Amino acid sequence: MKKNLRIWSAALLVLTMSVGLVACGEDNSASSNNGSGDGTIKLKVYAQHFDDDTIKPFDYAVEELKKKMPDVEIELDPAVQDGGQKLKTYAATGNMPDIYLADWPVLQTFAKSKNVEVLDNYDTTAEFKKNLNPGVESRLVAPDNHVYAYPETGIEFQIIYYNKSIFEKVGIKTPLKTIDQMADAAKKLKAAGYVPMSIFAKEKWITTAFYNGLVTREQPRGFGALEEKGVKALPEAFVTAAQQMKQLQRAGLFDANATNTNYDQASSLFYQGKAAMFVNGQWEIYSSQEKLGDQVDWMYWPAKDEATYENSKYFIDGSGSPQGYAVSANSKNKETAVKVAAFLASKSAEYRYSQLGSPIVPVKVDKPMASNVPAMMQRVVKELLPNAQEYAQLLSNTKIQNTINDNTQNMMVDNFSENDFVSNLNNTLNKEN
Numbered sequence: 389m390k391k392n393l394r395i396w397s398a399a400l401l402v403l404t405m406s407v408g409l410v411a412c413g414e415d416n417s418a419s420s421n422n423g424s425g426d427g428t429i430k431l432k433v434y435a436q437h438f439d440d441d442t443i444k445p446f447d448y449a450v451e452e453l454k455k456k457m458p459d460v461e462i463e464l465d466p467a468v469q470d471g472g473q474k475l476k477t478y479a480a481t482g483n484m485p486d487i488y489l490a491d492w493p494v495l496q497t498f499a500k501s502k503n504v505e506v507l508d509n510y511d512t513t514a515e516f517k518k519n520l521n522p523g524v525e526s527r528l529v530a531p532d533n534h535v536y537a538y539p540e541t542g543i544e545f546q547i548i549y550y551n552k553s554i555f556e557k558v559g560i561k562t563p564l565k566t567i568d569q570m571a572d573a574a575k576k577l578k579a580a581g582y583v584p585m586s587i588f589a590k591e592k593w594i595t596t597a598f599y600n601g602l603v604t605r606e607q608p609r610g611f612g613a614l615e616e617k618g619v620k621a622l623p624e625a626f627v628t629a630a631q632q633m634k635q636l637q638r639a640g641l642f643d644a645n646a647t648n649t650n651y652d653q654a655s656s657l658f659y660q661g662k663a664a665m666f667v668n669g670q671w672e673i674y675s676s677q678e679k680l681g682d683q684v685d686w687m688y689w690p691a692k693d694e695a696t697y698e699n700s701k702y703f704i705d706g707s708g709s710p711q712g713y714a715v716s717a718n719s720k721n722k723e724t725a726v727k728v729a730a731f732l733a734s735k736s737a738e739y740r741y742s743q744l745g746s747p748i749v750p751v752k753v754d755k756p757m758a759s760n761v762p763a764m765m766q767r768v769v770k771e772l773l774p775n776a777q778e779y780a781q782l783l784s785n786t787k788i789q790n791t792i793n794d795n796t797q798n799m800m801v802d803n804f805s806e807n808d809f810v811s812n813l814n815n816t817l818n819k820e821n
Contacts, residue, residue, distance in 0.1 A: 431721065432463045432486050433487045435487075440675065445744075448739040450732075452731075460728065465485055471593070472493065484503055484716040485716065489712065489714075490714050493786060495536045504536050505715040505719070512730045516528065521749065528712075539710070541712075543748065544748060545670055545706025548686060550562060550685060550686070554661065558576055558577055565690055567691070573664075574636065577664045584665060586653075586663035587649070588650050589649060591651070592793035592797045594668070596792055599796045608778040609778070609780060612783055614626070615821075622813050670686075670748065673765050677764055685763075707782045738753050745759070745760065745762070788817065792813065794812075
């Protein structure tokens with residue numbers, strides 16, 4: 389999920405960390421109901437905990453919680469890369485964690501099955517809203533006007549990373565501005581023995597994000613444009629993007645085994661210098677800068693021609709969909725869990741801003757931004773964000789979204805054509821709109 393929600397491969401080993409917290413207004417009778425017997429409240433938290441960008445913010449939030457509230461023990465269940473399947477299994481078996489990190493598709497499903505607490509009327513939610521940064525309301529308030537989770541990041545987006553040394557070695561001019569330029573580069577890189585672009589297409593959301601990046605060159609609203617009543621067939625911008633994605637696949641841009649490749653494998657190809665490009669969210673800046681130094685940079689999404697590229701480069705491939713720390717409707721310590729979920733979100737954001745130098749946070753932070761901001765993030769701060777013209781809009785219709793997810797993944801293989809893609813999407817759009 390994304391990050392739109394990021395849940396990568398992680399060990400299924402449950403890490404247990406003792407944290408002292410007690411929520412305001414809670415008494416010891418509530419804590420004794422959760423089996424500790426010593427006055428503590430035990431909360432299971434399902435969260436990302438697999439790299440510096442996920443481990444450090446979470447651990448920082450946990451340390452801050454120790455200072456704030458003394459009597460809760462948190463059991464960390466590391467999130468895994470499975471499109472929300474583990475969470476759905478928890479829901480089906482009545483074994484939901486007290487707090488869990490989830491994206492909008494999962495939250496939608498759980499809202500229908502009553503596995504997520506609606507947070508609208510909590511004082512904690514009112515306080516969280518007061519501290520929101522301008523423009524990120526859609527990260528907190530869902531399209532149905534309910535609050536289901538507290539976001540730990542602002543509106544994130546996807547970009548294309550590339551190894552400058554490889555491009556120079558092969559003799560390819562960057563940035564790649566057009567689809568034809570990227571297709572030509574793919575052929576040259578492949579001939580030189582490189583994987584042109586590594587992508588963890590075992591996860592459908594990243595192929596969907598890639599497709600949406602191409603869509604936004606022609607339709608800045610992205611997938612949101614498909615939800616209008618009366619849209620019975622793919623608009624031209626979406627057909628063009630499908631043709632472009634297939635053109636790139638046929639040119640050899642993606643590894644033949646892409647649909648069986650997970651994040652760890654795809655990122656390793658890039659960081660080991662075996663792949664020239666890598667597609668992921670802006671959060672990958674920190675890992676890529678650490679591992680590749682000044683060899684790595686990012687580029688905008690290519691377009692059909694250079695004029696379109698220049699006109700559309702500041703249309704952002706990322707939507708402000710609801711996401712973050714949610715609370716199980718069946719938690720035995722729901723009031724405490726709500727406060728802890730909001731605290732984890734706020735303090736994770738604080739770490740990202742003050743320690744990583746990321747401006748992409750949902751809430752105001754009263755600490756100074758980190759001074760050692762990676763060069764690629766400086767580009768985001770100085771070049772991209774101030775000039776951003778429009779963000780892609782959220783697609784709430786799960787049937788349309790699922791069809792896009794399935795079919796963008798299918799575009800990675802040889803025997804699936806752009807015509808297949810268009811036909812399958814048109815069938816779903818005709819039924820849903």
